[in-house]
Amino acid sequence: MATPERVVLAAAGVVTPIGQDLEAFWSSLVTGASGISQIERVPVADLRVQRGGEVKKLGRIKDWRGVPDCRATRLLIAAADDLCAQAGFRPLPLDPARVGVVVGTALGGVEEGEKVLAGDRGRRRLPQALYDGPGWALARWLGARGPVITVSTACASGATAMAVGADLLRAGEADAVVAGGYDALCRFVLRGFDALRSLTRDEVRPFDRRRSGLLLGEAGALALLVRERDARGPRLGTLLGYGSASDGFHIAAPEPEGRGLERAIRAALADARVSAADIDLVSAHGTATPLNDRIETAALKRALGRRAHEIPINSIKGSLGHTMGAAAALEAFMCLLSAQRGLIPPTLHLEEPDPECDLDYVPGQARPGRPRVMLSTSMGFGGCNGALILEAA
Amino acid sequence: MGAPAIRGLGILSGEPKSADARAISSESTPAKPADWGSAGAISGPPHTKSLKNETVDRPLQILALPRPDRPGDRFRRATRECLLALAAVDAMLEDGKASREAIAGERTALLYVTAAAYGASNRAFIERRGGVMHFAYTAPAVVPAEVAIEFGVAGPYGILIGGAPATLRAIEQAARLLEAGTCDRALVLAVEIFEECADLYARHRRSYRWPLVETAACLWLERGAGAISFESARDGRWVAGATGPGERFAAGPLADLRDWRGRGMAGPVELSGRWRGEQARLHWSPEESHARGSAA
Numbered sequence A: 001m002a003t004p005e006r007v008v009l010a011a012a013g014v015v016t017p018i019g020q021d022l023e024a025f026w027s028s029l030v031t032g033a034s035g036i037s038q039i040e041r042v043p044v045a046d047l048r049v050q051r052g053g054e055v056k057k058l059g060r061i062k063d064w065r066g067v068p069d070c071r072a073t074r075l076l077i078a079a080a081d082d083l084c085a086q087a088g089f090r091p092l093p094l095d096p097a098r099v100g101v102v103v104g105t106a107l108g109g110v111e112e113g114e115k116v117l118a119g120d121r122g123r124r125r126l127p128q129a130l131y132d133g134p135g136w137a138l139a140r141w142l143g144a145r146g147p148v149i150t151v152s153t154a155c156a157s158g159a160t161a162m163a164v165g166a167d168l169l170r171a172g173e174a175d176a177v178v179a180g181g182y183d184a185l186c187r188f189v190l191r192g193f194d195a196l197r198s199l200t201r202d203e204v205r206p207f208d209r210r211r212s213g214l215l216l217g218e219a220g221a222l223a224l225l226v227r228e229r230d231a232r233g234p235r236l237g238t239l240l241g242y243g244s245a246s247d248g249f250h251i252a253a254p255e256p257e258g259r260g261l262e263r264a265i266r267a268a269l270a271d272a273r274v275s276a277a278d279i280d281l282v283s284a285h286g287t288a289t290p291l292n293d294r295i296e297t298a299a300l301k302r303a304l305g306r307r308a309h310e311i312p313i314n315s316i317k318g319s320l321g322h323t324m325g326a327a328a329a330l331e332a333f334m335c336l337l338s339a340q341r342g343l344i345p346p347t348l349h350l351e352e353p354d355p356e357c358d359l360d361y362v363p364g365q366a367r368p369g370r371p372r373v374m375l376s377t378s379m380g381f382g383g384c385n386g387a388l389i390l391e392a393a
Numbered sequence B: 001m002g003a004p005a006i007r008g009l010g011i012l013s014g015e016p017k018s019a020d021a022r023a024i025s026s027e028s029t030p031a032k033p034a035d036w037g038s039a040g041a042i043s044g045p046p047h048t049k050s051l052k053n054e055t056v057d058r059p060l061q062i063l064a065l066p067r068p069d070r071p072g073d074r075f076r077r078a079t080r081e082c083l084l085a086l087a088a089v090d091a092m093l094e095d096g097k098a099s100r101e102a103i104a105g106e107r108t109a110l111l112y113v114t115a116a117a118y119g120a121s122n123r124a125f126i127e128r129r130g131g132v133m134h135f136a137y138t139a140p141a142v143v144p145a146e147v148a149i150e151f152g153v154a155g156p157y158g159i160l161i162g163g164a165p166a167t168l169r170a171i172e173q174a175a176r177l178l179e180a181g182t183c184d185r186a187l188v189l190a191v192e193i194f195e196e197c198a199d200l201y202a203r204h205r206r207s208y209r210w211p212l213v214e215t216a217a218c219l220w221l222e223r224g225a226g227a228i229s230f231e232s233a234r235d236g237r238w239v240a241g242a243t244g245p246g247e248r249f250a251a252g253p254l255a256d257l258r259d260w261r262g263r264g265m266a267g268p269v270e271l272s273g274r275w276r277g278e279q280a281r282l283h284w285s286p287e288e289s290h291a292r293g294s295a296a
Helices: A022-031 A071-087 A110-117 A125-129 A133-142 A154-170 A187-196 A259-272 A290-309 A324-341 B080-095 B119-126 B132-138 B142-151 B164-180 B195-203 B249-262
Strands: A007-015 A099-104 A148-151 A176-183 A219-227 A237-246 A281-283 A373-380 A384-392 B005-013 B049-051 B060-064 B108-114 B157-161 B185-192 B215-222 B228-234 B269-275 B278-284
Touching: A007 A022, A007 A071, A007 A154, A007 A324, A022 A324, A071 A110, A071 A133, A071 A176, A071 A219, A099 A133, A099 A154, A099 A324, A110 A125, A110 A187, A110 B119, A125 A133, A133 A148, A133 A176, A148 A154, A154 A176, A154 A219, A154 A237, A154 A324, A154 A373, A154 A384, A154 B157, A176 A324, A187 B119, A187 B132, A219 A324, A237 A259, A237 A324, A237 B142, A237 B157, A259 A290, A259 A373, A259 A384, A281 A290, A281 A324, A290 A373, A324 A373, A324 A384, B005 B080, B005 B249, B060 B195, B080 B119, B080 B142, B080 B185, B080 B215, B108 B142, B108 B164, B108 B249, B119 B132, B119 B195, B132 B142, B142 B157, B142 B185, B157 B164, B164 B185, B164 B215, B164 B228, B164 B249, B164 B269, B164 B278, B185 B249, B215 B249, B249 B269
Parallel strands: A099 A148, A099 A176, A281 A373, B108 B157, B108 B185
Antiparallel strands: A007 A219, A007 A237, A148 B157, A176 A219, A237 A384, A373 A384, B005 B215, B049 B060, B185 B215, B228 B278, B269 B278
């Protein structure tokens, strides 16, 4: 079988609770900063848990004229603004018809739906409430006139979006693709996770014996993907492979043995044409729920074999919360920045390792290391499992 | 790229002539609440919903599907869109003369497409109908998840949000997965329901071609001969659209495919659609899979 065309991440841009550009995001990760705080933008007084990874003020863009008054859209566009700054362009230096947009989200513009149902009759609210509304708004802001695709594989959405973006390039449908993920904190999701009792009142402690749940966060994370033969100048790294698999087990709970995640990892390794022995770093989904971290540990052991015990594995959700549709993209960027900067960010708040999570989960401080090939895993509602394989530039 | 062969196609449609349909024919504007927590079906008579029509000459109608009856405690909380998806897969298996075991396992890919089917469950959760524990059912991902759980589908998956162009893209993606050997069969599932958000669609009446036709469809593809090609272009207009009568959003191309099969599958088929200003076309010479009926 022919080797698929290689796709590189030429640049990336983010807006997160720990920094509103890629450098600030990275600095906060390696210094162990936390973006968790009392949620202020939406009412939470009636909720059991009132904290999360909230972006306090979207300071990147001063003039929002022409952009819908939609939090999700603005997070996405703020991330795109950073991407343009990192890549050194705007408008796009390409034929707009050859630039695609692929974004992943768990919630789309659902907050706009909340406003509509609360009586807001604004003309633009309803189109934004559909889950693909923010993606189309991003395309308009960028001036991109190629394919616009929204994927919603729950909390694996960011990984799926980058894989679909790479497919667009390989199929020749676009010459550049802005791909990634986003989600905003809103009443809808806060109330939902609060009801599910998935949220912790403690710190988010991935792989820690005392872990008691996750906290939600909001973010936007976008990469500029191009075919390797078209890439000019510096780049972050290469997207080598992607794998996905359904659990086919339960609507909200992961399959207890992590078989779906294991299949996704194996599929990603095969797609990337690398073996477990090639993996130097794993960015785990690591939500800090009692079930997730144990299941993920078991899946990593089976999929990577002995190699799982030899390599660093981290989770950045202790720093910024679970950013849902943005999570996988942010974690992919973290992997590539680790390779570029020679440092592996720690798993924040991991202090007492769980004997059932007995891999090297990088507690304490950032650790020197320059991984070459990296695996990033994602799991989501509905048994959505995704895995990305990335290679250093 | 090699064109996939059609092994089966199941469709439940709100068309008046269809036995699946229930017609809602009142002048009521408010949406009917979702049937949260109901273990059984809405087994009332078929009906069509007509909405207030202040500025448009055409009647604003929604041709609705009933909530399918599916026994079992597991479906107590399942949403109407989930149950319709399961019924569409049942219909597909019947069309393909195959048992459910034929699509089980890791070698079956599942691609789900919808523009708005999640609207009903999102609205019910926002309006606190059915209780907050239904939150998990608000995710678009639960529709294919119910299919995966019920039929044991455990292979690659994808979920695209959008109208007809997204479905055409999903068929092309399925062709790519089959050609690459990533799977042995691929299911393209599309579900669109409108009734619970009827009043909201009426507010944006000019954006859609009425009537809105609720549809759940599942297409079973396997490796085949021939060719398939996909193209899309943008014209910047925010208009939904399909080729057949009425509006089915993402389910439109599969209804068109059904009609083409009904005409005897003469020659290649061109499926097309539009959503938010994107136009897409799929040129395809599908064949019926030779395996059809052999795995029952």
